[in-house]
Amino acid sequence: MEERILVISIDRDADIAVKIGLDGPIIGREENLNAAVSLGLADPTETDTNTIFEAIRLYDNYKALRKNVEVVTVVGDEIVGVISDEKIAKQLDSIIEKFKPTGVIIVTDGAEDEYILPIIQSRVPVISLSRVIMKQSENLESTYYLILDFMREIVSDTKLSRLVLGIPGLALILYMLLGPHSWRVIFGIAGFFLLIKGFQLESYFEKGYEEFKTSFIAGKISFFTYAVAMILTALGLIMGRAEALNQGTMSNIDYLPYFLTGSIDFFMFAAIVAIIGKSIDALVEGLPLYKYGVLIIFVIALRLIFSSVALFLEDKLAKDIFALTITVGLVLTIVAFIGIKGTGKKAEIT
16 A cells, blocks of 8 residues: 655644634645745744744655655634634544545644644554744743643642642632731641641541531531531630630740640530530431440540640649549540440441
């Protein structure tokens, strides 16, 4: 079978049609040469001119080797994407039907035109790909398309967009609302995010969010108790901070026990309210309540331990009382832990 080579110059964004009013396909050496000269005169900075000249050069080289070769320029549309690619596909079909090439050489002026490479490959084998870029703009154009591809990936990838766009957006909003004092909040949020990522805690937060959303949609009582728990948690943070600041100037480490003293009860009640909400849902659904009682014991035990540590560091608790409360708290924690493990095994058996 005789080898028939088709050299294809691609103008995906239809600069030829816009600037000199010539639509594709442009077939033949003379027609392409005239188009290149006209385009160069209309806009000397247009890179498609160089693409056509390169296609003609390749055509001449193959002609010198006595190859059966033809050169053609396909023109897309100003609306780059589906519309331009559809136009190019139709032109390719007519050219291939007329010339019946055994292979093609593609000539482009950059990465943008190469998006239609799969369209050509689906119709005829590609022998070679030649990219023509002006030397002074090669790095700039390549960088441009790298940035463009990265931005497209950010928009299409939900998780990546939250990281690259969401967090900076939140930081800007906080700065707008709080001014220079917002940096501590911004760094705190960033630190919290890094903590979650570092210890791979995303699944726990996602599970909590899904449970909260499900309870809202289903109209469960736990939705309201979760809301109350969040309010209590926020109050705990506020009261803990207020208690710490009331102590005057001291190091951040020294603030910690006072923060715990002011906030621990709010945190405990927040957890208990959330657990009560879940237990009510379980009662309505006819599920066992044992594990929720165990969880409440666990929360009370933690409260006892942390409050004892805080009071001891504030010199408000004697050593013997401190030892006793810590022991009681640890015993309750162990009992609760055994109870939680026991309920887990029962669930596996059932």
